Amino acid sequence: MDFFRLLSRGTKLDNTEAFTKNEKAVNEEDSIIRPLDFFHTHSTPTQEVREKKQKKETEPELHVPVIPYRKSKITGDDVPHPLTAFQDLVSRFQVSQSLVSRIKFPAPTQIQTEAIPGILHDRDILASAPTGSGKTLAYVLPIAHILQKDQPGGTSGIKALILVPTKELATQVLEAFTILTRGSTTFKVKVLTKSLLARVTSEAGAKAGDVLIATPLRLVRALAVLDFGSLRHLVLDEADKLFDPAFAPQTDDILAHLRGRTLQKLFLSATLPSSIEALALNLMTAPLRILISPGQAPATVAQKLVYAGSEAGKLLAIRQMLKTGELTPPVLVFLQSIERANALFHELVYDGVNVDVIHGERTETQRRAVVERFKKAEVWVLICTDVLARGIDVHGVNLVINYDVPQSAQAYIHRIGRTGRAGKQGKAVTFFTKDDVENVKIVVNVMKESGCEVEEWMTRLGKVDKKTKKQLKRKPVDRDDISTQPKKRKRKNLSKDKQSTGEE
Numbered sequence: 001m002d003f004f005r006l007l008s009r010g011t012k013l014d015n016t017e018a019f020t021k022n023e024k025a026v027n028e029e030d031s032i033i034r035p036l037d038f039f040h041t042h043s044t045p046t047q048e049v050r051e052k053k054q055k056k057e058t059e060p061e062l063h064v065p066v067i068p069y070r071k072s073k074i075t076g077d078d079v080p081h082p083l084t085a086f087q088d089l090v091s092r093f094q095v096s097q098s099l100v101s102r103i104k105f106p107a108p109t110q111i112q113t114e115a116i117p118g119i120l121h122d123r124d125i126l127a128s129a130p131t132g133s134g135k136t137l138a139y140v141l142p143i144a145h146i147l148q149k150d151q152p153g154g155t156s157g158i159k160a161l162i163l164v165p166t167k168e169l170a171t172q173v174l175e176a177f178t179i180l181t182r183g184s185t186t187f188k189v190k191v192l193t194k195s196l197l198a199r200v201t202s203e204a205g206a207k208a209g210d211v212l213i214a215t216p217l218r219l220v221r222a223l224a225v226l227d228f229g230s231l232r233h234l235v236l237d238e239a240d241k242l243f244d245p246a247f248a249p250q251t252d253d254i255l256a257h258l259r260g261r262t263l264q265k266l267f268l269s270a271t272l273p274s275s276i277e278a279l280a281l282n283l284m285t286a287p288l289r290i291l292i293s294p295g296q297a298p299a300t301v302a303q304k305l306v307y308a309g310s311e312a313g314k315l316l317a318i319r320q321m322l323k324t325g326e327l328t329p330p331v332l333v334f335l336q337s338i339e340r341a342n343a344l345f346h347e348l349v350y351d352g353v354n355v356d357v358i359h360g361e362r363t364e365t366q367r368r369a370v371v372e373r374f375k376k377a378e379v380w381v382l383i384c385t386d387v388l389a390r391g392i393d394v395h396g397v398n399l400v401i402n403y404d405v406p407q408s409a410q411a412y413i414h415r416i417g418r419t420g421r422a423g424k425q426g427k428a429v430t431f432f433t434k435d436d437v438e439n440v441k442i443v444v445n446v447m448k449e450s451g452c453e454v455e456e457w458m459t460r461l462g463k464v465d466k467k468t469k470k471q472l473k474r475k476p477v478d479r480d481d482i483s484t485q486p487k488k489r490k491r492k493n494l495s496k497d498k499q500s501t502g503e504e
């Protein structure tokens with residue numbers, strides 16, 4: 001059966017209809033809302049929907065995981081015993097009680113039980129564990145202990161270098177160190193900001209800290225002037241992203257610059273495709289390979305696919321969610337480009353939504369301010385590109401909306417992993433249209449792999465071949481414009497946009 005006939009079966013969705021006005025959309029609720037009313041909470045249901053709703057009320061609202069995660073696999077020579085409790089660190093590794101007492105969690109997560117002893121035994125580590133499973137503390141804690149132990153007799157200079165793909169993640173890793181070591185003056189942790197880059201390149205003797213956290217693009221510009229003579233630990237957080245075409249030239253330059261030094265290498269990510277795993281293992285010595293549900297989305301995220309028919313259908317769906325209160329903040333909404341993120345931002349601003357937007361064309365200061373406001377719940381709906389897909393840990397994100405289907409399984413896993421973190425429950429909704437025939441299969445496969453109960457039509461979708469996967473990753477789907485605004489208002493908003501995003 002034709003794929004899209006299959007998808008829209010039993011609905012009155014009219015794909016050819018272009019919804020250009022809100023009024024029209026609202027008047028034609030019945031024809032479009034039914035397939036989009038995925039939480040079944042629409043306020044004015046038709047008789048049929050009402051009956052369905054009554055039936056549904058006794059059933060779970062979203063898909064629940066029905067199969068257990070794949071087993072973890074820890075391989076390597078002499079695998080150290082896992083940690084059973086944080087307190088073990090004191091007796092087993094002589095970690096100071098003051099450091100351990102700063103950990104506010106009752107017990108280590110699985111990645112922490114395996115990785116922390118490995119790092120303290122000075123092993124190279126390749127680790128994959130689900131989003132939100134505590135990978136940051138798994139390396140920050142042992143590095144903090146080693147540096148505290150080595151000080152003050154230790155040499156000056158950078159001892160640990162942590163590479164991350166985004167500025168936001170760099171700030172977050174700095175915060176993780178600060179929480180653990182607040183008040184301790186034994187070592188300094190710094191992010192390679194624009195001003196630090198300027199200082200280290202222009203002032204002789206300017207210090208880059210004992211721990212330097214950097215994005216590859218900025219670090220390559222400072223390689224020649226930084227002193228790596230004391231470097232002992234190299235961490236690649238979101239390792240697969242750092243070998244992505246966007247970062248690979250700089251990451252390669254950095255690795256080449258550090259070649260020949262004896263370093264402990266720690267590569268971590270929720271997704272480590274086999275090509276990256278092979279590349280990483282090649283750089284390591286007697287590594288420990290810690291794979292915990294590799295490449296899977298966490299069971300704590302209820303995943304849902306929603307057929308929106310067209311771009312207008314997506315906009316209508318999000319407006320409907322706002323109207324019915326289904327969009328419980330904080331919410332992250334991912335789009336495939338800066339242009340589309342800005343366009344949706346203007347649509348929602350016009351609707352009076354407490355919304356902001358973040359992407360690579362906003363200034364560093366704006367980006368920092370937006371994330372802060374989102375964390376403080378001053379912004380309820382944050383529209384973003386994949387710049388926020390990796391690593392960002394915002395407490396209690398309720399819902400992730402993939403307004404545009406992501407271009408790879410990895411991107412999907414990381415995006416939806418912004419919710420359902422640290423054991424909390426979350427929801428992820430992915431809108432798709434007739435333009436998404438191939439990439440929707442990728443999402444369905446992740447759903448199946450993650451143990452999500454999937455609908456019958458999804459079980460009949462095949463897999464995407466390697467070549468198509470590569471093409472999808474390289475080039476986003478061509479989509480119609482988001483905006484339904486009359487041209488005059490659109491122009492006015494565009495000029496406002498330039499002011500608010502700092503674009504030229």
Ligand SMILES: Nc1ncnc2c1ncn2[C@@H]1O[C@H](COP(=O)(O)OP(=O)(O)OP(=O)(O)O)[C@@H](O)[C@H]1O
Pocket residue numbers: 105106107108109112129130131132133134135136137269270390391392393417421422
């Ligand atoms: N042992 C623990 N128990 C409970 N919560 C923890 C524990 N360790 C860390 N956390 C919390 O879990 C959340 C997610 O941790 P973290 O950001 O390190 O996840 P991650 O595995 O790096 O995720 P991602 O792959 O998305 O980067 C954080 O808020 C962190 O403070």
